[in-house]
Amino acid sequence: MTKMTKMQTCKIMRRSDCPVSYALEVLGDRWTLLIIRDLLFAGKQHYRQFLGSDEKIATNILADRLRRLQAAGIVKKGPDPKNRRAFLYELTPKGNDLAPALLELIRWAARHDPDSAVPDDYMRVLDGDRDQAIASLKSALGD
Amino acid sequence: MTKMTKMQTCKIMRRSDCPVSYALEVLGDRWTLLIIRDLLFAGKQHYRQFLGSDEKIATNILADRLRRLQAAGIVKKGPDPKNRRAFLYELTPKGNDLAPALLELIRWAARHDPDSAVPDDYMRVLDGDRDQAIASLKSALGD
DNA sequence: CTGTATCCTTAGGGATACTG
DNA sequence: CAGTATCCCTAAGGATACAG
Numbered sequence: 446m447t448k449m450t451k452m453q454t455c456k457i458m459r460r461s462d463c464p465v466s467y468a469l470e471v472l473g474d475r476w477t478l479l480i481i482r483d484l485l486f487a488g489k490q491h492y493r494q495f496l497g498s499d500e501k502i503a504t505n506i507l508a509d510r511l512r513r514l515q516a517a518g519i520v521k522k523g524p525d526p527k528n529r530r531a532f533l534y535e536l537t538p539k540g541n542d543l544a545p546a547l548l549e550l551i552r553w554a555a556r557h558d559p560d561s562a563v564p565d566d567y568m569r570v571l572d573g574d575r576d577q578a579i580a581s582l583k584s585a586l587g588d
Numbered sequence: 589m590t591k592m593t594k595m596q597t598c599k600i601m602r603r604s605d606c607p608v609s610y611a612l613e614v615l616g617d618r619w620t621l622l623i624i625r626d627l628l629f630a631g632k633q634h635y636r637q638f639l640g641s642d643e644k645i646a647t648n649i650l651a652d653r654l655r656r657l658q659a660a661g662i663v664k665k666g667p668d669p670k671n672r673r674a675f676l677y678e679l680t681p682k683g684n685d686l687a688p689a690l691l692e693l694i695r696w697a698a699r700h701d702p703d704s705a706v707p708d709d710y711m712r713v714l715d716g717d718r719d720q721a722i723a724s725l726k727s728a729l730g731d
Numbered sequence: 732c733t734g735t736a737t738c739c740t741t742a743g744g745g746a747t748a749c750t751g
Numbered sequence: 752c753a754g755t756a757t758c759c760c761t762a763a764g765g766a767t768a769c770a771g
Contacts, residue, residue: 474763475764476763501765503764504766505764505766509763
């Protein structure tokens with residue numbers, strides 16, 4: 446007798462065929478992109494590392510988003526070869542392909558956010574070549 | 589005696605100084621980016637045009653998001669010179685600067701959304717030069 | 732360590748009627 | 752036309768305890 450629990454991830458209904466709409470179905474909330482940022486630029490791969498980020502995501506939200514990201518084919522979960530009781534989260538190729546979009550969002554926010562005041566020399570890095578900017582983000586934020 | 593109503597837009601608290609976090613504060617929901625898409629690529633400028641989009645946004649949500657976007661300095665509202673009882677919504681420079689980020693999201697979604705099946709020749713346009721891709725989106729979607 | 736489950740509160744949002 | 756207001760339900764999310 447399987448009881449219905451409220452934690453099953455409900456499939457979000459498609460609202461239109463627009464690619465923007467698809468992106469919003471998968472990424473359109475206040476937490477998902479932070480996890481992808483951590484995976485993409487900060488070199489984080491463990492549940493606990495995500496919990497440690499500044500935004501202080503709750504455990505239930507994190508678990509839910511990781512599950513949705515797996516379902517969307519953006520994140521892959523596997524055993525950690527270094528630690529037999531830990532798990533590793535990695536971006537799939539589809540997930541890695543989000544790098545340019547995330548970079549452009551970061552460029553935009555760094556330029557226009559009145560409160561964040563990104564240092565000039567870092568701004569120059571962001572405004573430079575894409576691949577170089579992504580590499581620079583990785584070394585600045587993480588890993 | 590001003591009664592408190594629930595419709596006043598509450599200021600969202602800053603969760604961290606990360607630019608990604610700022611972007612999410614402003615754009616991180618399931619509707620805002622659709623409005624920006626309509627402004628940026630579809631040439632829409634009137635309340636009723638936004639209501640007409642495929643995703644069928646509700647009037648209260650639309651009004652709320654337009655208000656937030658003005659508060660964030662992304663959208664500017666003014667009288668319509670063509671029609672004395674209508675209003676015009678336009679992107680500010682800050683709003684226009686979202687074009688690259690939105691383009692990259694569209695590229696990503698068009699490549700990876702299993703259901704949307706963007707035609708090959710359109711895919712080629714999206715994968716080409718940025719300015720050309722943006723111009724092409726405008727003529728394809730709108731105006 | 733990696734999650735689940737539960738409780739409980741707030742925010743989001745659809746429908747619809749109404750106002751300037 | 753361009754919104755507001757209201758009703759009402761669902762989804763999101765914080766806190767915390769617990770389980771494999």
